[in-house]
Amino acid sequence: MKTVVFDLDGTLADTSGDLIAAANACFRQMGEGDLLDASRDAGTALRGGRAMLTLGMQRLGRPLDDATIDVFYPKLLEAYAQDIDSRTYLYPGAMDAVETLKSSGYRVAICTNKPEALADQLLRRLGVRDIWQSMLGADSLAVRKPDPEHLHETTRRAGGDPAQSMLIGDSITDRKTAQAAGVPCVLVTFGPAGGDMSALKPEALLHDYADLPGIVAELIGKAA
Known part of the structure; x- marks a missing residue:
């Protein structure tokens, strides 16, 4: 998958x-x-x-x-x-894009360097925990990003094939993770990390979540 x-x-x-x-x-x-x-x-x-x-x-x-x-x-x-969510907000269109991908047959997952319990708590507070088919945090395994096994195991637990996955991120850590895993990387341009994401040479840049389904289909093909 x-x-x-x-x-x-x-x-x-x-x-x-x-x-x-x-x-x-x-x-x-x-x-x-x-x-x-x-x-x-x-x-x-x-x-x-x-x-x-x-x-x-x-x-x-x-x-x-x-x-x-x-x-x-x-x-x-x-x-x-x-106090984990009083100042936190989901980016506009993010969950609409995730829902579109999932309904199209893609598996969707989260691979974060946030401790797993805190990531789980935040996602539940934001009301979006149940959509994900897997979620691994910094302490879920003995390794974490940019080690590719963190990404691979996240994909496997979602029921997917690591060779047919991709990573959406916002940092050099995400870029290095995808490179090590041998999969495409898309970097968002609107995150607080700032900097020139194009300088990291991802396979694509994401300026608006409305564009993500098309980018995914282009990079890894349509879901079976």
Whole structure:
């Protein structure tokens, strides 16, 4: 079965606001103010909790301290779990495109470097958990993106063939994952990660989710 696999953060949904709020909660616990800004630091948010904590420490002028980050990373995840969706939104047309693909016979799945429990919680809060035929997070396996096995196993659990899959993402990590897996990659151009997605040379760029079904059919063919 042909399978379309999606990244989550920055691809299906803009989660940066809630991620930054969780990081700022940690900085307040350190006795500091809110060090990150939702508009300026959205790209860093989508690189994960440790990246946000590192950026905050740099703004304080402190040397990089892995021990401090190790202490506060679980606190960040706890704060995020307590307020995971108040600032998060699905991109316009994203779920319409997913529904169209699924009704056309494609398998649809999520492969994310967000911890699985948090990804599951977020998708349920957004009301879109049940549409996916599989969802693997950063801790679902012993490996994670850009290791191709993360993508391959996501596809297999969706009932698909890894050789007939593709990845929709928003970052160099997604691009490297698809390259390692030997499958096409589509990168969205509207995510907070910013930058020039065309420079990563994906097989296609996605400017509007309305265009995705046509791109999928072009890259991996129509579903059987």
